[in-house]
Amino acid sequence: MKILIIDQLHESIHPLMKAADLHYDYRPEIKKEEVLEILPQYEGIMVRSKMRFDQPELDRGTKLQFIARSGAGMDNIDDAYATKKGIHLINAPEGNRDAVGEHTIGMLLLLMNKMHTADLEVRKGIWDREGNRGWELMGRTVGIIGYGHMGQAFAKRLAGFGVKILAYDKYRLDYSDQYAREASLEEIFNDTDVLSFHTPLTEETRAWCTLEFFKRFRKPILFLNAARGEIAPFHDLNEAMDRKLILAAGLDVLEVEKFDKLTPKQKEELKKLQERPNVIFTPHVGGWTFESYQRLNEVMIQKIQAFLERT
Numbered sequence: 001m002k003i004l005i006i007d008q009l010h011e012s013i014h015p016l017m018k019a020a021d022l023h024y025d026y027r028p029e030i031k032k033e034e035v036l037e038i039l040p041q042y043e044g045i046m047v048r049s050k051m052r053f054d055q056p057e058l059d060r061g062t063k064l065q066f067i068a069r070s071g072a073g074m075d076n077i078d079d080a081y082a083t084k085k086g087i088h089l090i091n092a093p094e095g096n097r098d099a100v101g102e103h104t105i106g107m108l109l110l111l112m113n114k115m116h117t118a119d120l121e122v123r124k125g126i127w128d129r130e131g132n133r134g135w136e137l138m139g140r141t142v143g144i145i146g147y148g149h150m151g152q153a154f155a156k157r158l159a160g161f162g163v164k165i166l167a168y169d170k171y172r173l174d175y176s177d178q179y180a181r182e183a184s185l186e187e188i189f190n191d192t193d194v195l196s197f198h199t200p201l202t203e204e205t206r207a208w209c210t211l212e213f214f215k216r217f218r219k220p221i222l223f224l225n226a227a228r229g230e231i232a233p234f235h236d237l238n239e240a241m242d243r244k245l246i247l248a249a250g251l252d253v254l255e256v257e258k259f260d261k262l263t264p265k266q267k268e269e270l271k272k273l274q275e276r277p278n279v280i281f282t283p284h285v286g287g288w289t290f291e292s293y294q295r296l297n298e299v300m301i302q303k304i305q306a307f308l309e310r311t
Contacts, residue, residue, distance in 0.1 A: 001065070001308070002041060006030050007048035009070055010293045016301045036060050046070065046300065053077045058085060065311070066090055068304055070296045072097070072150065072287065073228065075201040090303045093149035095296035096287030101153030103286035104196055104226045107250030110280060111222060112137065117277050138162040143183070143192035146199035146227065147175055150287075154196060155179035166191060170204075189216045194224065201228035209233070214240035220247045226286040229253035234269035241276065248278040252286040 072093035113134035
C-alpha cells in the first residue's frame with residue numbers, strides 16, 4: 001500500500017509511519033493539480049486543509065481505500081460520495097479535543113473577567129477597577145450544542161466551576177454523564193447563560209445561528225464558537241449583539257477565514273464585530289497546540305493500522 005501525505009504534519013509522522021511499516025510519500029508542498037495527477041497511484045491519502053475532496057477529486061483516486069484527516073472536522077470531504085465509493089474516512093478528534101476544551105474555557109474566562117480590555121487599558125496607563133469588574137461562572141447554566149469529543153472535553157473542564165451544564169446533540173441518545181445532562185433544545189433556550197457550539201459543519205448546521213435562533217433564548221447569553229464559523233454568519237451575530245441578545249462573544253472561527261475571500265458585505269459586518277470590545281477573536285487555533293499537533297499523528301496512525309488489520 002502506498003500513502004500520499006499532502007499537508008505539513010508534525011515531524012513525528014516519520015518515525016510513526018516507519019514503526020507502523022507504512023509506505024508513504026511526504027509531499028507537504030505539493031499543489032492541487034499535481035495531487036490530482038498522481039492520486040491514481042495511491043491507496044491512502046493523509047490530509048489537513050490544503051484542498052477539498054469532492055466527487056471529481058475522489059473519482060481520480062481509483063485505488064483509494066482510505067482518507068485520513070489530521071483534525072476533527074471532515075467538511076472538506078464529500079463523505080457521502082466517498083462512502084458510496086467504498087473509501088474509508090478517518091479523522092482524529094481524540095488528538096485535539098483537550099486543546100479545544102482548554103481553549104474554550106480560556107475564551108469564556110477572559111470574556112467574563114474582561115481581561116482583554118483590562119490589559120489594553122493598563123498598558124495605556126488607565127487604572128479602571130470598576131469598569132473592569134467581572135462576573136463569576138458559579139451558579140450559571142452553560143448550554144453545549146454538540147456533545148461529541150469537543151463538547152465533552154469542554155464540559156469536563158467546566159465541571160469544577162460549580163455550573164449547571166446542559167448538552168444537546170441531535171445524533172446521540174442517553175449521553176448524560178458526570179459532567180453534563182442531556183437536554184432538549186427548548187431547555188437550552190430557556191435556561192442557558194453561556195452557549196458553546198461544538199458541532200461539525202453540515203448542511204443542517206450551516207447558518208444555524210441566525211437572528212431568529214438567538215431570539216429564542218429566554219435571557220441574553222454569552223456566545224462561544226470553537227466549531228466552524230459558517231455556523232454563525234457575521235450579519236446575524238451583529239444583529240443579535242445590537243439587540244442585546246448576545247452580551248459577549250468568543251470566536252475561534254469565522255464565517256470566512258480567508259480575508260481575501262470576503263465579500264464587501266462580509267467585510268463590513270466583520271469590521272463591526274472587530275470594533276466591539278465585548279468580542280474576542282482567535283485565528284482557529286482552539287485545537288492547534290504544540291501537544292495536539294503531535295497527538296493528531298498518533299491517533300491517525302492508530303486508526304489507519306486498525307483499518308488495515310480489518311481489511
